Amino acid sequence: MLEAVRAGVPFTSGALIARSGTEHQTRLLKLARAGASREELKTELSRLKGQQAASEVSWSSQQITGLGKVLHSRKWSDGLPASERQQLSAWLEKARPS
Numbered sequence: 494m495l496e497a498v499r500a501g502v503p504f505t506s507g508a509l510i511a512r513s514g515t516e517h518q519t520r521l522l523k524l525a526r527a528g529a530s531r532e533e534l535k536t537e538l539s540r541l542k543g544q545q546a547a548s549e550v551s552w553s554s555q556q557i558t559g560l561g562k563v564l565h566s567r568k569w570s571d572g573l574p575a576s577e578r579q580q581l582s583a584w585l586e587k588a589r590p591s
Contacts, residue, residue, distance in 0.1 A: 517541045
C-alpha cells in the first residue's frame with residue numbers, strides 16, 4: 494500500500510484498499526493505479542463483497558427441497574435434543590416470511 498501511495502494513489506484510496514481485506518486488495522489496487530476515484534473503489538468493493546456473499550450462500554433448489562423434507566419430518570424433529578429444538582424454533586421464527 495505504501496508503494497501505491499508513493500506512486501500517486503491518493504492516501505484515502507490507499508486506506509480504503511488497506512481495510513478492504515486481502516482477497517480484494519489486488520483488484521482495488523489495480524483500479525486505483527488506473528485512476529479510479531475513492532467512490533469508484535468503494536462501489537467496486539461493495540460489488541466484490543456482494544459476489545463473495547452470494548457465492549457463500551448458494552444453495553441449489555435440490556438442497557432446499559431436501560432441507561424442507563427434513564424439516565417437515567416429525568420423526569427427525571422429535572429426535573432432536575430439547576436445546577436443538579429450541580434453536581431450530583428460533584431459526585424458523587427468523588426465517589418466517591413477513
